[in-house]
Amino acid sequence: MNAPRKLKVATASLAGCFGCHMSFLDIDERLLDLLELIEFDRTPLTDIKHVGANGPVDIGIIEGGVCNAENVHVLRDFRANCKILISLGACSVNGGLPAQRNHLDLRDILKAVYSTDTGLASGTQVPNDAELPLTLNMVHPLHEVVKIDYFIPGCPPSGDAIWKFLTDLLAGQTPHLGHGLIHYD
Amino acid sequence: MIDASQVINSVLERHGRDGTRLMQILRETQESLNWLSPETITAIAAGVGWPRAKVEGTAGFYSFFHTQPRGKYRVLWSDNITDRMLGNMDLMQAMCKQLWLEPGHLSEDGLVSVETTSCTGLCDQGPAVLVNYRAIPRMTAERVEQMAELIRKEIPVADWPAEWFVIEDNIRRADILLGCVMAPGEALKVSLARGAEAAVEMASNERSWREAVHSADPGPSVTLDEIKKSGLRGRGGAGFTTGLKWEACRNAPTTGENATRYVICNADEGEPGTFKDRVLLTRQPDLVFEGMTVAAYVIGASKGYVYLRGEYRYLLEPLNALLARRREQSLLGKNILGRAGFDFDIEVHLGAGAYICGEESALIESLEGKRGVPRNRPPYPVTHGFLNQPTVVNNVETFAAAAMIAGRGGDWYRSFGTAKSAGTKILSISGDCERPGIYEYPFGVSVRQVLEECGAKNTQAVQISGPSGICIAPKEFDRRIAFEDIPTAGAFMVFDQSRDIFEVVRNFMHFFAHESCGFCTPCRVGTTLLKNLMDKIAAGHGTQYDLKEIHQLNSVLQISAHCGLGHTACNPLVHTLERFRPAYERRLKSLDFEPAFDLDAALSQARQMTGRDDADAHLSNELETVSEKA
Amino acid sequence: MMSDTFNIDGQEIPFTPGQSVMQAALTAGVFIPHLCYHPEFRPHGSCKLCTVKVNGRPASSCTLPAAAGMEVESNTPEILDKRRSLLQMLLVEGNHFCPSCEKSGNCQLQALGYELEVFTPHFNQFYPNRPVDASHPDILLDLNRCILCELCIRASAEVDGKNVFSLSGRGITKHLIVNAESGKLGDTDFALTDKAAQVCPVGVILPKRIGFAVPIGQRHYDAAPFSAHVDEFKPTAASQGERS
Numbered sequence A: 001m002n003a004p005r006k007l008k009v010a011t012a013s014l015a016g017c018f019g020c021h022m023s024f025l026d027i028d029e030r031l032l033d034l035l036e037l038i039e040f041d042r043t044p045l046t047d048i049k050h051v052g053a054n055g056p057v058d059i060g061i062i063e064g065g066v067c068n069a070e071n072v073h074v075l076r077d078f079r080a081n082c083k084i085l086i087s088l089g090a091c092s093v094n095g096g097l098p099a100q101r102n103h104l105d106l107r108d109i110l111k112a113v114y115s116t117d118t119g120l121a122s123g124t125q126v127p128n129d130a131e132l133p134l135t136l137n138m139v140h141p142l143h144e145v146v147k148i149d150y151f152i153p154g155c156p157p158s159g160d161a162i163w164k165f166l167t168d169l170l171a172g173q174t175p176h177l178g179h180g181l182i183h184y185d
Numbered sequence B: 001m002i003d004a005s006q007v008i009n010s011v012l013e014r015h016g017r018d019g020t021r022l023m024q025i026l027r028e029t030q031e032s033l034n035w036l037s038p039e040t041i042t043a044i045a046a047g048v049g050w051p052r053a054k055v056e057g058t059a060g061f062y063s064f065f066h067t068q069p070r071g072k073y074r075v076l077w078s079d080n081i082t083d084r085m086l087g088n089m090d091l092m093q094a095m096c097k098q099l100w101l102e103p104g105h106l107s108e109d110g111l112v113s114v115e116t117t118s119c120t121g122l123c124d125q126g127p128a129v130l131v132n133y134r135a136i137p138r139m140t141a142e143r144v145e146q147m148a149e150l151i152r153k154e155i156p157v158a159d160w161p162a163e164w165f166v167i168e169d170n171i172r173r174a175d176i177l178l179g180c181v182m183a184p185g186e187a188l189k190v191s192l193a194r195g196a197e198a199a200v201e202m203a204s205n206e207r208s209w210r211e212a213v214h215s216a217d218p219g220p221s222v223t224l225d226e227i228k229k230s231g232l233r234g235r236g237g238a239g240f241t242t243g244l245k246w247e248a249c250r251n252a253p254t255t256g257e258n259a260t261r262y263v264i265c266n267a268d269e270g271e272p273g274t275f276k277d278r279v280l281l282t283r284q285p286d287l288v289f290e291g292m293t294v295a296a297y298v299i300g301a302s303k304g305y306v307y308l309r310g311e312y313r314y315l316l317e318p319l320n321a322l323l324a325r326r327r328e329q330s331l332l333g334k335n336i337l338g339r340a341g342f343d344f345d346i347e348v349h350l351g352a353g354a355y356i357c358g359e360e361s362a363l364i365e366s367l368e369g370k371r372g373v374p375r376n377r378p379p380y381p382v383t384h385g386f387l388n389q390p391t392v393v394n395n396v397e398t399f400a401a402a403a404m405i406a407g408r409g410g411d412w413y414r415s416f417g418t419a420k421s422a423g424t425k426i427l428s429i430s431g432d433c434e435r436p437g438i439y440e441y442p443f444g445v446s447v448r449q450v451l452e453e454c455g456a457k458n459t460q461a462v463q464i465s466g467p468s469g470i471c472i473a474p475k476e477f478d479r480r481i482a483f484e485d486i487p488t489a490g491a492f493m494v495f496d497q498s499r500d501i502f503e504v505v506r507n508f509m510h511f512f513a514h515e516s517c518g519f520c521t522p523c524r525v526g527t528t529l530l531k532n533l534m535d536k537i538a539a540g541h542g543t544q545y546d547l548k549e550i551h552q553l554n555s556v557l558q559i560s561a562h563c564g565l566g567h568t569a570c571n572p573l574v575h576t577l578e579r580f581r582p583a584y585e586r587r588l589k590s591l592d593f594e595p596a597f598d599l600d601a602a603l604s605q606a607r608q609m610t611g612r613d614d615a616d617a618h619l620s621n622e623l624e625t626v627s628e629k630a
Numbered sequence C: 001m002m003s004d005t006f007n008i009d010g011q012e013i014p015f016t017p018g019q020s021v022m023q024a025a026l027t028a029g030v031f032i033p034h035l036c037y038h039p040e041f042r043p044h045g046s047c048k049l050c051t052v053k054v055n056g057r058p059a060s061s062c063t064l065p066a067a068a069g070m071e072v073e074s075n076t077p078e079i080l081d082k083r084r085s086l087l088q089m090l091l092v093e094g095n096h097f098c099p100s101c102e103k104s105g106n107c108q109l110q111a112l113g114y115e116l117e118v119f120t121p122h123f124n125q126f127y128p129n130r131p132v133d134a135s136h137p138d139i140l141l142d143l144n145r146c147i148l149c150e151l152c153i154r155a156s157a158e159v160d161g162k163n164v165f166s167l168s169g170r171g172i173t174k175h176l177i178v179n180a181e182s183g184k185l186g187d188t189d190f191a192l193t194d195k196a197a198q199v200c201p202v203g204v205i206l207p208k209r210i211g212f213a214v215p216i217g218q219r220h221y222d223a224a225p226f227s228a229h230v231d232e233f234k235p236t237a238a239s240q241g242e243r244s
Ligand SMILES: Cc1cc2nc3c(=O)[nH]c(=O)nc-3n(C[C@H](O)[C@H](O)[C@H](O)COP(=O)(O)O)c2cc1C
Pocket: B233, B234, B235, B236, B237, B238, B239, B240, B266, B267, B268, B269, B270, B271, B355, B356, B357, B358, B359, B360, B361, B393, B394, B395, B396, B398, B563, B564, B565
């Protein structure tokens, strides 16, 4: 019997802190077991720039919420090229800490950051370079922008939780996180 | 300059500094002072001896109380779907333009605000407005202009053209109830006489009738027998058998110092499209009061209240005048019609813009000066109602019918209608028909016959009993108005082929979200989620995914909502998804998912701040299948 | 004398007359999810997490009087699904950012989310603009997390005799207010020792200068899930009395 094809996994960090990626690495030596089953497509750990450039991806994992136009493009790219899309971590699940700005008007925030004289050289303007992605009025969780198949909450989710979730998924079971593994903080 | 503390004091005095009268205290104070400032709330709280926060909580619950300063004029456009069909939105926009303001905002000079309000019960003569809580039907572009002019010139509403305030009854078909000519007091006299007859045959060795046990006067119990015999069922929606309700109340013990029973007439009539209680209180108010007095006689009540919706403020003075006349005629007050110990009086209480207060236990809370939140049941009002005493709550029409039954007998009444639905039902007909208005039919009339008689053509759908009722399609027009087929509280809204059923339902979902009392999680949050979903579909961003969400929210509300509002809030959606699914589907995207919000609009503030408008400064709302960006 | 019983998911539950289904279940050590229920107060019936089906009909178990022979369904897939939706509604209605919340680990809303495996708020976030009131010297009031269970209102009125809290607004605009013309907690007679300062199931009423005192791992719901804490919620004599 042939060994089953390795599942292709891609990851990305949007408006997150990389905490979730660190946690992913935190599954330690089990990462090696995992690599028996999966191979990485685009991730911050690989050089591949475009998700799915080397053919369709089985599982996409995204940390961080959606706070600017670029995040939207990356997220849609993932959705278009991944069979399963997982929202990983507090920020991607409900906006997390970045979303705590949501009750403020973005214009006031930009003004406060760029146009008041705390630290920045006087006369500093809100940057309008076309290369820079524009910021959204509010930070949004991933599932408000694309359809998400699975969620792993936590800030960050523990390595154990990620491991349990992925191994359940790879085994073809609905993932469960029992007491101690599921957490929102 | 009005002296606020003097106003507050005299209002408090008038109401005996009684906190349970808070609704009336707040309304009367506001009528003089224009709004309820923090200081006013503090003074009223001190006056009635309640915690300040509790008084603020009551004031904050009702749409017609203002805890923020407001203009000299407040124009509220009735926003039922029937008003919309008559063009109220364009008229409101025109008015806002003429007054230089945005809907929902006070004008810059603080003079006037223009906004919408839930159905005002003038659907047969819309579009309607309330100006400082005075109803004005039949708005036109010309009237909008004149009104804007009067407002700009600061002419007091009292000096506006009197014909603007004329409310038509529009009775198109009268039957036994609307056609009833019974002298005031007749039903009571018949009841007392019936008792006297029965007394001849009965031994009298029991406690007084006020204790609700058969007594020297068997009148209450023989009158109750007539009500039971008539088969009368409640006309307010739920259709509970009136005789059984009265009997349960009559048998419930009273408690405490002020032990008594209460009769409450539910004239909240908040269900959009319903206006028959307004007409009954205009054309047959004696019959309604008589029915309440009969109820008091039967159950042994000493006090009655009419809970009149704030939208019908203009009826307060005529009703009070009529009550005064009935007192003079010994039909109210002490020893009614000379019967020793038969003491009963009625008072009209005004609501303040909250549909939920039509729910009987929320109504009672409101009548006690509190937020209109439905109580946990059991216990029910018949045992623990107003001030925790046994209380009968009935609809206006129920009381009017009860008076007729007391006067003419249960068998007589039973001879009208169907075997399971005795008597007649008054329908309030509005929407696409030539002759909107009030139609009284014996139960059992078919929808088709009603449609023919009101002059409805090319009818696509009929919404019966309001948003919380049922929406039916032409193939069901042979169904009948009756408890055993289509029960109704009275609303009958007609939509012809030119109407967009989706927009009808969207209007209803906005209504429920606005009127949810907010007590329980499923309704408080769920009605807003549903409203947002409908808006999303309306904006062209809906998918099958959103329809699934609607079904999930419906099942959550069905299983867990606290009261009828939450239980029925999804009815319009469920009924129309069954019958008019294409009205939804043609708005849906073929994709199975669309963002929850408008992505491109979400970049608006950043575009404004950076002055950018290049391609990258925009986002399409469509999912890009192949993206060049990463 | 044998007491009467009813049945929850196949298990016989004894009860004494006047007990609610919730009280009888907790007394028997059977967990039914709840948020607005509190053993020392009369039942409220607003959160609806305790929804069950009784003889096939839905009811709130905290307000429903127990009766002999009732067949109660509680942990069925259908009911668990609805309870999850209710929790998700509460999560999106407010602003719940657990990583920055002092109540995290001791919070009943969060613990119930874990219990029911709520991985996502699912619905669209409301991100409401709600105030934080720091005017009181000892207590912070962060209304972003209020779930409107009214426990603080009941505690302040019934135990403290102060009526510090009340509700205003209606529907989705319903919100907690305090008993002061300024609207500020600092202008009320609220005290850290009040019962109302102890009852909030979530992170709204927080003592100042305590912060994240208990390390992760030792917080109330770290060691064992919500359902293992039934003993803390067993009814007291006071709450067994008259229901209203
Ligand atoms: C949300 C809601 C609104 C209601 N509104 C009214 C109303 O406006 N008028 C009314 O008579 N009954 C209304 N009801 C029904 C009352 O709760 C109650 O059943 C009725 O007043 C009893 O009177 P009846 O037996 O004469 O019908 C409403 C019920 C609910 C749940």
